[in-house]
Amino acid sequence: MCRVQSLSPTEYLEHNYERLVRELCAYIRFPSVSAQPQHAKDLAACAQWVVDHCKKIGLDARLCKTEGNPIVLAKTPRKAGSKKPHYVVYGHYDVQPPEPFELWKTPPFEPRIEGDSLFARGSSDNKGQNFAHLSAVEAYLKTGTELPCDITFLIEGEEEVGSKSLDGFLRANKKELACEAFVISDTGMPSLKHPALTYALRGIISAEIILHGPSRDLHSGIYGGTVDNPAMALAQLLAQLRDKNGKIAIPGFYYDVESLSAYERKEMAKMPMTEKQYQQFMGVPKLFGEKGYTFIEQRSARPTIEINGLTSGYQGEGSKTIVPAWARAKLTFRLVPNQKPDKIRKAVLKRIAELCPPTVRLEMKVGHGGEPYIVSPKSDIAQAALRTLKAAFGCEPMLMREGGSIPIVTQFKNVIGADSLLLGLALPDDNAHSPNEKFSLDAFKKGMRMGALLWPELAKLKRK
Ligand code: BES
Ligand code: ZN
Numbered sequence: 001m002c003r004v005q006s007l008s009p010t011e012y013l014e015h016n017y018e019r020l021v022r023e024l025c026a027y028i029r030f031p032s033v034s035a036q037p038q039h040a041k042d043l044a045a046c047a048q049w050v051v052d053h054c055k056k057i058g059l060d061a062r063l064c065k066t067e068g069n070p071i072v073l074a075k076t077p078r079k080a081g082s083k084k085p086h087y088v089v090y091g092h093y094d095v096q097p098p099e100p101f102e103l104w105k106t107p108p109f110e111p112r113i114e115g116d117s118l119f120a121r122g123s124s125d126n127k128g129q130n131f132a133h134l135s136a137v138e139a140y141l142k143t144g145t146e147l148p149c150d151i152t153f154l155i156e157g158e159e160e161v162g163s164k165s166l167d168g169f170l171r172a173n174k175k176e177l178a179c180e181a182f183v184i185s186d187t188g189m190p191s192l193k194h195p196a197l198t199y200a201l202r203g204i205i206s207a208e209i210i211l212h213g214p215s216r217d218l219h220s221g222i223y224g225g226t227v228d229n230p231a232m233a234l235a236q237l238l239a240q241l242r243d244k245n246g247k248i249a250i251p252g253f254y255y256d257v258e259s260l261s262a263y264e265r266k267e268m269a270k271m272p273m274t275e276k277q278y279q280q281f282m283g284v285p286k287l288f289g290e291k292g293y294t295f296i297e298q299r300s301a302r303p304t305i306e307i308n309g310l311t312s313g314y315q316g317e318g319s320k321t322i323v324p325a326w327a328r329a330k331l332t333f334r335l336v337p338n339q340k341p342d343k344i345r346k347a348v349l350k351r352i353a354e355l356c357p358p359t360v361r362l363e364m365k366v367g368h369g370g371e372p373y374i375v376s377p378k379s380d381i382a383q384a385a386l387r388t389l390k391a392a393f394g395c396e397p398m399l400m401r402e403g404g405s406i407p408i409v410t411q412f413k414n415v416i417g418a419d420s421l422l423l424g425l426a427l428p429d430d431n432a433h434s435p436n437e438k439f440s441l442d443a444f445k446k447g448m449r450m451g452a453l454l455w456p457e458l459a460k461l462k463r464k
Contacts, residue, residue, distance in 0.1 A: 009139035009452040016139075017445065021118070023053065024131045024444070025111040027093075028120045034069060034094035034161045043069040043157045046093050050074075050155055057134065058141035059153065066165035069094060069157030073173075076137060076151045085459060086150040086179045089137075090408070090420070091130025091186060092159030095122035096433045103435035117438040125432040128439035129185035129425045129447065130155055136451025148459030152177065156408075159186075162368025163408040170415040180464055181381055182412045183454070185447060187402050187424025188432075190272050192442055195393040195450075197385050198422035200374040200401035201409065202300070203335035205345045206308075206367030209234070209352060210328045211360040217313075217322040228359030230327040231312035237355045238329060241305055246290035246298075248305050248333070250351045256338040260301055267399060268296045273428075281428070300401040304334045332367075334403060341369040370407020375419050384457040385421050392450035418464075423450065 007015060030046035033039040047063055047070040054061035054074035061074035072093070078084070098108035098121040106112045108121040118128065133153070140147045154177070156166050170177060189196040213230035214223070243249050260268075278295050279287050289298035298304070312327030314320035335344060349364055356362040376382065377399045389397035402424075409420040425447040431437045 007143050009136065009143055009145050010449055012139040012143045013135060013445075013448045013452060016135075020131075020135050020448070021113075021441065021444070024118070024123075024128060025120075027053070027127050027131055028111045028118075028122050029109055030093075031098075031109045032094050032122065032157065033097050034158050035097050040069070043094060047072055047155075047157055050093055054134065054153065057138035059137070061153075064169065066169060068165040071157070071166065071169055072153065072155040073176075074153040074155075076141070076147055078150045082150055084148065084150045085461070085463060086152070087181055087183050087455075087458060088152045088154050088177055088179045088416075088418075089130070089133045089183045090412070091133065091153070091155045091184070092126045092157065093122075093130070093155055094157040094160050095125065095127070096160050098435070100435065105436055108435075108437075113441070116441050118441055118444070119436060119438045121437050123437055123439035124426045124430040124443075125437065126159070126186045128444055132425060132444055132447035133183070133185060133451045135448045136454075139448075139452055140455070147455055149455045151455070152179070154182075159406070159408070162370070163411075164368070166408050167411050167415070170411055174415060177416050179416065179418050180458070180461070181418050182409070182416075182420040183423065184406065184409070184420050185423050185425050185451075186406055187400075187404065187422045188426040188428065188430075189424055189443075190398060190400070190428065192393065192427070192440065192446070193395050194272055194398050195389040195395070195446070196398045196400045196424065197377065197382060197389065198400045198402045198424055199377040199382065200301070200337065201372065201422070202303070202403050202405055203339060203341055203370050203372035204332055204405040204407065205335065205341045205348065205369040206330070206332045207345070207348065207352075208328060208330050208365040208367065209237075210326055210363040210365075211237070211356070212326050212363060213360050214323060214325055217325050220321045220323045224323050227323060228357065229323050230360050231324055233357055233360045234310075234312065234327040234329055237352065237357075238307060240355055241351070246288060248303065250347050252347045253303070253344065256340065256343070257303060257336055258338045260297060264301070264401070265294075265297065268294065268301070268401070270398065271296045299403045301336055303336050303339060306332050306334075308332055330367075334405065335372050337372045337374045339372060341371055345369065368407070370405050371410040373406070373409045373413075373420070374401075379419075380461050381419070381421060381458070384461055385423060385454070388450055388454045388457045389423065391453050393446050423454075425450075
């Protein structure tokens with residue numbers, strides 16, 4: 001990785017492509033699963049790898065300890081009193097649990113290239129995407145091309161579990177992080193021919209419900225029929241939270257929901273996928289969703305309830321005739337602009353308490369949460385991003401609302417006062433959070449190009 005004066009940043013990226021893929025594979029090999037405490041050491045090692053890599057490419061990097069997983073902060077070298085606009089690139093090095101292992105074609109943390117894809121947990125969500133930005137900046141630094149912006153990388157290790165430490169970190173480092181905007185590649189695009197700027201994300205609340213029945217698993221023949229079955233009680237309770245038209249049956253739930261404008265509905269209808277294609281892609285016999293909305297609206301601009309996990313009784317082979325002692329459900333609700341997580345959480349917990357029969361004891365645990373996010377797709381910065389996407393991908397970009405959540409973007413706005421520019425590189429079939437996650441190497445190439453072309457475009461904008 002020597003300094004190559006004669007190459008432009010984009011030429012540098014092409015020349016060094018194979019090495020960059022190898023380095024991305026090294027990054028991906030860390031099993032940095034933030035939800036599982038046994039991986040704390042792997043997360044720390046992964047963060048250290050990012051710091052070392054940042055230093056190697058010429059950034060001033062440091063590892064910032066937190067109560068949870070460390071945060072990496074890495075800055076382009078800058079002169080005191082720099083007049084350049086400052087942008088912060090945000091990403092995360094933590095990944096979702098890889099389970100169930102048996103559904104992976106090859107082990108999740110052994111990156112495998114097949115065709116034009118790099119398979120591994122974290123390849124697209126989010127290591128590949130933040131590595132594309134790191135590589136684009138490397139290309140400037142190593143070719144001696146002056147960067148028209150000052151750039152800080154903020155790469156955290158708790159995004160997949162609610163970014164608990166980052167909020168305090170933002171408050172403690174407010175000055176250093178003051179910027180024009182946050183640049184984030186942690187969302188998706190419909191296809192390589194449809195690069196996208198995401199201007200809205202859904203919010204989220206999560207909760208766990210546990211129904212406790214008898215003090216121990218009981219013989220279901222001797223005692224069944226005299227005590228409530230917590231699994232049955234839980235199933236009956238959960239079934240009352242959503243009606244058959246896909247509406248959430250919780251009083252007040254829709255009260256603040258902003259309705260979709262005719263303009264947005266028209267834009268969403270441009271998505272290059274039919275209902276039939278989507279149904280086949282999901283592998284379901286028939287789609288289900290809130291009546292009155294298209295599947296594109298349902299998955300990005302309408303609130304939803306999901307059961308993420310449901311556990312009770314005997315899960316092993318064969319049968320075991322018991323009344324289980326308890327039953328547990330992990331729930332999340334996705335929220336849309338104007339819904340307030342705290343208000344919704346209260347309404348949800350109240351309804352669950354009301355629905356719980358007196359024959360079981362209810363325990364509720366509140367999990368992470370995040371507000372929905374929406375910005376104008378017509379702003380100057382959004383237009384600059386659209387120009388960059390067009391130049392990098394060679395086709396017309398789309399404007400999108402997305403169903404996933406990146407709760408910290410609200411804190412970027414509230415604490416730092418800056419909006420987020422969401423330029424995702426994940427494809428719909430990248431299997432984020434699923435077995436056999438992959439990252440398209442074409443998306444990687446074009447994403448690095450986008451990263452390189454973005455800085456001159458952003459530098460042209462009027463300052464905040
Ligand atoms: N990269 C996703 C968020 C995302 C994906 C946004 C696709 C839009 C489109 C991120 O890593 C993620 O999975 N976030 C979690 C947040 C939660 C754990 C608080 C999510 O959305 O489930
Ligand atoms: Zn994720």
